[in-house]
Amino acid sequence: MLRNHVQQTMGAAGRRARTGWILLVGIIGILLALAVSLVYGTKDLQLSTVWQALFAYDPDIKAHQIVQDIRFPRSLAAALIGAYLALSGAIMQALTRNPLAEPSLLGVSHGAAFALVVTIAFVPDISIVGATVSSMTGAGLAVLFVFVLASASNGNVTPVKLSLAGIATGMFLSSLTSSIALHFDVSKEMGFWYAGGLANMDWRAVKVLAVAGLFGILIVTALARALTLLHLGADVTKGLGIHVQAVKTLAVLAVLLLTGSSVAVSGAIGFVGLVVPHISRMLVGLNYRFSLPVSAVLGSLLLVLADVGARMINPPFETPVGVVTALIGVPFFLYLVRNEKGRTA
Amino acid sequence: MNRSQMKLKWTIWVLSVLLLLACLLSLNVGVVAISPAEVFQMLTGNGTEQQALVLFEIRLPSMVLALLVGTAMAISGAILQSITRNELADPGILGINTGAGLAVVIYIAFSQTATGSLSASGALILPFFAFFGALLTAVLITVLAWKRGFHSIRLILVGIGINAGLSAILITLQLRLSPQDFMEAMVWLCGDLWATQWQYVRTLSSWLVLLIPYTLYKAHTLNILNLGSQVATGLGIRSNREYLILIVLAVAMSGLGVAAGGGIAFLGLIAPHIARRIVGPRHQAMLPPAALLGSLILLLSDTIGKNLLSPTELPAGMVVSMVSAPYFIFLLMKTK
Numbered sequence: 001m002l003r004n005h006v007q008q009t010m011g012a013a014g015r016r017a018r019t020g021w022i023l024l025v026g027i028i029g030i031l032l033a034l035a036v037s038l039v040y041g042t043k044d045l046q047l048s049t050v051w052q053a054l055f056a057y058d059p060d061i062k063a064h065q066i067v068q069d070i071r072f073p074r075s076l077a078a079a080l081i082g083a084y085l086a087l088s089g090a091i092m093q094a095l096t097r098n099p100l101a102e103p104s105l106l107g108v109s110h111g112a113a114f115a116l117v118v119t120i121a122f123v124p125d126i127s128i129v130g131a132t133v134s135s136m137t138g139a140g141l142a143v144l145f146v147f148v149l150a151s152a153s154n155g156n157v158t159p160v161k162l163s164l165a166g167i168a169t170g171m172f173l174s175s176l177t178s179s180i181a182l183h184f185d186v187s188k189e190m191g192f193w194y195a196g197g198l199a200n201m202d203w204r205a206v207k208v209l210a211v212a213g214l215f216g217i218l219i220v221t222a223l224a225r226a227l228t229l230l231h232l233g234a235d236v237t238k239g240l241g242i243h244v245q246a247v248k249t250l251a252v253l254a255v256l257l258l259t260g261s262s263v264a265v266s267g268a269i270g271f272v273g274l275v276v277p278h279i280s281r282m283l284v285g286l287n288y289r290f291s292l293p294v295s296a297v298l299g300s301l302l303l304v305l306a307d308v309g310a311r312m313i314n315p316p317f318e319t320p321v322g323v324v325t326a327l328i329g330v331p332f333f334l335y336l337v338r339n340e341k342g343r344t345a
Numbered sequence: 346m347n348r349s350q351m352k353l354k355w356t357i358w359v360l361s362v363l364l365l366l367a368c369l370l371s372l373n374v375g376v377v378a379i380s381p382a383e384v385f386q387m388l389t390g391n392g393t394e395q396q397a398l399v400l401f402e403i404r405l406p407s408m409v410l411a412l413l414v415g416t417a418m419a420i421s422g423a424i425l426q427s428i429t430r431n432e433l434a435d436p437g438i439l440g441i442n443t444g445a446g447l448a449v450v451i452y453i454a455f456s457q458t459a460t461g462s463l464s465a466s467g468a469l470i471l472p473f474f475a476f477f478g479a480l481l482t483a484v485l486i487t488v489l490a491w492k493r494g495f496h497s498i499r500l501i502l503v504g505i506g507i508n509a510g511l512s513a514i515l516i517t518l519q520l521r522l523s524p525q526d527f528m529e530a531m532v533w534l535c536g537d538l539w540a541t542q543w544q545y546v547r548t549l550s551s552w553l554v555l556l557i558p559y560t561l562y563k564a565h566t567l568n569i570l571n572l573g574s575q576v577a578t579g580l581g582i583r584s585n586r587e588y589l590i591l592i593v594l595a596v597a598m599s600g601l602g603v604a605a606g607g608g609i610a611f612l613g614l615i616a617p618h619i620a621r622r623i624v625g626p627r628h629q630a631m632l633p634p635a636a637l638l639g640s641l642i643l644l645l646s647d648t649i650g651k652n653l654l655s656p657t658e659l660p661a662g663m664v665v666s667m668v669s670a671p672y673f674i675f676l677l678m679k680t681k
Binding site for chain 2 (some may be wrong): 100104105149152153158159160161163164165167168169171172174175176178179182183270271319320322323326327329330333334337338
């Protein structure tokens with residue numbers, strides 16, 4: 001496999017240099033993608049107009065308003081969410097030692113939807129912050145539930161078992177959600193949310209993301225080395241004197257913050273967390289100190305581009321960005337399933 | 346008669362009695378309550394006209410429909426579980442329901458008539474779309490999972506992936522529908538046993554009369570395939586060919602079930618499973634109780650869904666999921 005090949009042929013110094021280059025190229029890529037995302041839209045703007053709107057904002061010019069109030073928060077949110085989802089996916093894959101672990105496959109978005117519909121049904125005039133907190137809690141509980149399930153069950157947690165647990169949890173929660181939505185007549189609102197959209201991003205969403213992400217990323221940074229060892233197996237970890245339970249708890253907390261905030265503001269955007277960590281590991285190897293930053297940058301890049309794509313597929317209508325990521329992610333998933341020997345069996 | 350045969354006989358008797366009681370219950374309760382005595386009166390030809398209408402044109406066909414769909418789903422699930430050698434396989438989990446649902450939503454989205462809803466003319470074509478959607482999805486899964494023969498776990502994982510992809514397309518299309526159509530589509534996708542007219546019931550039953558005996562005829566092959574393809578080949582079964590035949594059979598039945606009942610998940614999973622626990626894994630013994638259980642569970646779910654949150658009618662499939670998913674998770678934790 002490419003991953004092993006990379007690890008064997010490169011020393012630590014070589015990998016560090018390579019990671020540096022990839023990060024540099026990735027960040028330049030994100031900046032370019034952001035520029036495209038700001039320029040392109042129902043109303044195409046000049047790059048100079050965008051520049052002025054950002055650095056010499058004039059509230060009387062409509063184009064400036066579009067950039068400041070609509071496109072900029074949206075693009076920033078896409079960049080943040082992409083990074084968060086990719087990091088969450090990487091952490092989940094390390095925690096479960098499972099190549100197919102991914103937030104959206106583990107019932108996370110269904111958990112958030114369930115919490116959200118309960119909230120809307122019983123407190124119709126809830127504030128946006130309240131709704132965010134409730135869906136974050138729901139997402140968190142769903143992840144926690146699937147993890148507990150996985151660790152409490154007999155035998156090894158194989159990829160197929162974890163995926164099935166996620167699916168079953170998701171289906172269970174979604175029937176509850178639909179029942180409540182039917183009874184209180186809020187189905188279509190929920191439908192929009194399920195599809196995963198960046199259309200309604202505003203500065204509040206960006207703030208929620210920034211706050212949750214700050215803590216999440218701090219935790220992730222502290223855990224990078226421990227995660228690498230966890231990925232290699234619990235025996236190794238114990239031998240090296242790492243407190244497995246503490247690491248796992250902190251890692252789950254990071255997933256809650258990162259996925260929870262993303263799902264809360266944007267709905268279900270799948271497969272970013274599956275695809276990106278795999279590609280990062282292929283590029284820079286298993287060591288999470290290198291692969292985590294690469295995952296974050298590539299995740300950002302992917303989602304900003306997917307968002308531009310979502311606007312370009314069928315203008316002036318927007319395709320939900322979750323659909324675009326699924327169209328990229330599903331073939332990748334199938335590729336993994338067909339090529340992982342032994343590990344999926 | 347040995348012990349296992351006694352047990353089988355008893356199981357079938359008990360289930361039949363329970364099913365009969367469930368039938369009576371489903372005929373009785375509803376917006377217009379009809380007591381068992383009145384039901385009996387009407388069956389002998391007496392009773393008011395309104396009651397007769399409710400009974401013969403609404404409750405009776407929907408009851409028969411639940412029985413048929415339950416049977417089809419249970420047997421389809423039993424076949425899928427044997428050939429994937431995985432007790433957790435189910436048409437809903439493999440994405441076959443989603444495929445059927447996608448076909449239906451495509452039909453609704455692109456055939457929007459003046460009324461813009463699931464109108465009478467659409468109701469005739471809809472089952473065909475659902476059936477071919479299920480079939481195409483199954484073909485897709487089979488092709489993608491085929492790599493020098495079948496591998497059961499690969500089949501399930503490919504199914505999960507396909508399911509995710511189809512759901513994404515499905516939701517996009519659904520959002521383009523008008524609110525009323527959106528609701529209809531959503532309810533349909535949750536499995537609301539909508540085809541409650543005698544014509545559908547007749548079509549469905551005539552297909553099942555062909556397919557179920559054929560499955561029973563294949564019971565021996567199923568037993569052997571359940572041992573694994575190497576053993577099966579050793580015992581003189583052309584395993585890949587039999588796989589294909591049985592997959593077609595399973596998909597045909599779940600496709601018919603989905604076409605008439607909507608996307609009902611987990612039913613195909615738990616009915617065979619409970620049956621296997623009671624009477625053991627031999628398919629000759631296991632299939633009849635599984636069919637009875639499938640009917641029983643679906644009929645009860647339908648009755649509960651229609652009356653629990655009245656006037657909101659919950660689709661039967663939702664009730665099935667809510668009850669069965671915890672059981673499924675329990676099973677998952679126990680399997681190695």
